[in-house]
Amino acid sequence: MPRMDGCGPGGPMGWRGRFKGCGYRMTTGREAILDILTVSEKHLSAEDIYRKVTEKYPGVGLTSVYRTLEILSNMGIVYKFDFGDGRARYELAEGSKKPDHHHHLVCTKCKRVIDYTEFIDEEVELLKKTEKGLSKRYNFAINNHLIQFYGLCGKCKAESPK
Amino acid sequence: MPRMDGCGPGGPMGWRGRFKGCGYRMTTGREAILDILTVSEKHLSAEDIYRKVTEKYPGVGLTSVYRTLEILSNMGIVYKFDFGDGRARYELAEGSKKPDHHHHLVCTKCKRVIDYTEFIDEEVELLKKTEKGLSKRYNFAINNHLIQFYGLCGKCKAESPK
DNA sequence: TTGATAATGAAAACCATTTTCAATAAGGAG
DNA sequence: CTCCTTATTGAAAATGGTTTTCATTATCAA
Numbered sequence: 563m564p565r566m567d568g569c570g571p572g573g574p575m576g577w578r579g580r581f582k583g584c585g586y587r588m589t590t591g592r593e594a595i596l597d598i599l600t601v602s603e604k605h606l607s608a609e610d611i612y613r614k615v616t617e618k619y620p621g622v623g624l625t626s627v628y629r630t631l632e633i634l635s636n637m638g639i640v641y642k643f644d645f646g647d648g649r650a651r652y653e654l655a656e657g658s659k660k661p662d663h664h665h666h667l668v669c670t671k672c673k674r675v676i677d678y679t680e681f682i683d684e685e686v687e688l689l690k691k692t693e694k695g696l697s698k699r700y701n702f703a704i705n706n707h708l709i710q711f712y713g714l715c716g717k718c719k720a721e722s723p724k
Numbered sequence: 725m726p727r728m729d730g731c732g733p734g735g736p737m738g739w740r741g742r743f744k745g746c747g748y749r750m751t752t753g754r755e756a757i758l759d760i761l762t763v764s765e766k767h768l769s770a771e772d773i774y775r776k777v778t779e780k781y782p783g784v785g786l787t788s789v790y791r792t793l794e795i796l797s798n799m800g801i802v803y804k805f806d807f808g809d810g811r812a813r814y815e816l817a818e819g820s821k822k823p824d825h826h827h828h829l830v831c832t833k834c835k836r837v838i839d840y841t842e843f844i845d846e847e848v849e850l851l852k853k854t855e856k857g858l859s860k861r862y863n864f865a866i867n868n869h870l871i872q873f874y875g876l877c878g879k880c881k882a883e884s885p886k
Numbered sequence: 887t888t889g890a891t892a893a894t895g896a897a898a899a900c901c902a903t904t905t906t907c908a909a910t911a912a913g914g915a916g
Numbered sequence: 917c918t919c920c921t922t923a924t925t926g927a928a929a930a931t932g933g934t935t936t937t938c939a940t941t942a943t944c945a946a
Contacts, residue, residue: 587912587922587923587924588912589923589924591881600820608903621925623925625903626924626925648901665860667862680853680857685854688850692843696873698827699840699842700840700877702838702881703875704873706832706873708870708873708874709798709871711858712868712869712870713864716862720865749892749944770933783893783894783895784894785896787894787895790935810932818930
């Protein structure tokens, strides 16, 4: 069993390099999963990814998808989200380019998720400051944050009982 | 089946009044659950609540705890959280007093959760602004937000492989 | 007090995720 | 290129938090 820690986020190496560096082997399945995540729309479930992967590589099992996603998540290559619909959602952590960074707006009724990038800069700036304060105050090594807004989307709002 | 919607958060009535107003009946079990939530430490799991409730009222079942928590959550009386340990956590929404408002700092290894109130005012101020912008931009009726920081607590940081 | 029906507990079902385990394949050594 | 160690795999079974089912009980308006 290769080590799962000490391989935190960040670093200039490509995925393959990062994998190797952490003692993992690069397999067809893992490559396929990373490809899907790179190309696809955001916040896919494990099952979503499984379906897309097997379109091209029918041999890959759902179990492996889960296993790979856990590794990627631990390495900080993938973020894991919970939008309240009973299954985890995954998306590739943003690359080096800034415009990728976004937060989520979740409809608590139909579970639709909207990515937004507006106001992000201010949010991130404040978070950075908070992060620094909290790290010191509570002796935490913070390496991620989560911001989500919850409410009713236009459609669900209209359908809702007055 | 009483209506579960249109009974959003806020409002000056006590719980009993809110319940009645929404067509729910007040029972021993529900009262006990609310009591526990009021008195206890933060972020309890359904099972935690179940155990505490049955200490005093052995008749109450786990199923009812889940059912009640869902209602309370839908009414905005209780917040439901996911800290990544496979079970939902619940805490009473803060009362009218400000100092209650807090966000969470989660250790991704041992899952320990720390409530913090520092920086909250600035965070909330910014969130309010963002909320307004997002509501208009995406036609969402936003009624809640979530901020969490993830990292390693001091203990887990020390134990981690260099 | 009474009657309509909301709420309940126990047990079974559900279902996303994990674990088990024997078979396979990645990749460094030679 | 071949061998060998062992990480990885898929299938099936297990897990475990949460939901459903359903017959019984309790709430509360009239």
